[in-house]
Amino acid sequence: MDRPFLDLAPCGPLRGSLRVPGDKSVTHRGLMLLALSQGEGRLFYPLKAGDTLATARAMQALGAEVLEEGPHFRVRGQGLRLREPEDVVDCGNAGTLMRLLLGILAGQEGLFAVLTGDASLRRRPMGRVVEPLRAMGASIDGREGGKKAPLAVRGGGLKGVSYTLPVPSAQVKSALLLAGLFAEGVTEVVEPVPTRDHTERLFRHFGLPLEAEGPRVRTRRAEPFPAKDLTVPGDFSSAAFFLVAALIVPDSEVTVEGVGLNPTRTGLLRVLKEMGADLEWQVVEGEAGEPVGWIRARYSPLKGVSVDPGLIPLMVDEVPVLAAAAAWAEGETYIPNLSELRVKESDRVAAIAHNLRALGVGVEEGPDWLRTQGCPLDTSDASHHLLPLHLGGRRTLNQHTHIPHPETHIT
Known part of the structure; x- marks a missing residue:
């Protein structure tokens, strides 16, 4: 063949x-925080792709309503108390979803959930999130002692800790901050090297507790918070x-x-x-x-x-x-x-x-x-290229070309 x-x-x-298309990181986090809010909010111009649609389905499995309105999502949240899923939650290939959702589920008192994903996701390291969540009191088990999915979570009983990230990771930071919304006391994450801060910005947008001081980011137990509309920037x-x-x-x-x-x-x-x-x-x-x-x-x-x-x-x-x-x-x-x-x-x-x-x-x-x-281009030779390749069916841009937000649909 x-x-x-x-x-x-x-x-x-x-x-x-x-x-x-919309930013994937903001879409993931926006769906999760709207699911934890009270009332109804819209997510304008989210990314609708495999990873983020997996997040939409996961939040539906946990009780939130996630509906499509053209290129947007309308989300009705469950508040800070999610519903126990009736089946295993499939995270597909979305590492961000699995790691951040571990933080949320670890704080759900008495709720039991199992997270899995495709073959690729089941090979990816989860111990970097599981270890600090266990230090907060989380009950998480899984393959290789909880280092790999599938992962089983029994929520509740969290206490705030101060945790220094050994490896720069916005996903680990975000998982701990989300868990901190349900924990007793203060949860502090120290990052020696700055990482993307979408979670912190969305905490502020929704009015969630957050303090930032140099490399230290802190949160504490949250009170119920109202839904707000959110526009996702281009990725x-x-x-x-x-x-x-x-x-x-x-x-x-x-x-x-x-x-x-x-x-x-x-x-x-x-x-x-x-x-x-x-x-x-x-x-x-x-x-x-x-x-x-x-x-x-x-x-x-x-x-x-x-x-x-x-x-x-x-x-x-x-x-x-x-x-x-x-x-x-x-x-x-x-x-x-x-x-x-x-x-x-x-x-x-x-x-x-x-x-x-x-x-x-x-x-x-x-x-x-x-x-x-590198192999810099010799502009005096129009035939210069790395290999004698041929392009078929290409679309080039000109001064009149404008590509709007793509419209895709959740399935």
């Missing part, structure tokens, strides 16, 4: 403006691919509108600027505490850099597209601090290295690093 393949070839300039990770495409295709200029510009997510912009990218961006509004604006990228000759390890937690999902940009940069690019990418739904470090090699890019990989030797 023939192996599937794509035919690709260099294309002309990319020009125009577009909007990208920066999705925007990153269009921005890098504009940077490496000669004579291109692309503007992404309505995109989230949360500084704990935009580390890639700082690295690309250091590489010589012609990038502009501006915050023009805010939604639920999330800065939203536009980013403009123009074709730029890039140069290799050594990436600051401290920036990786602020761009962990954008490392693959950074590696693509590095393939077109002059000189060497070194990307460190990638151990977290080894334990995603796939080994992303290995996958990046494999695909770059297939395109003729010089690349080395270590346990937690990548090093590439």
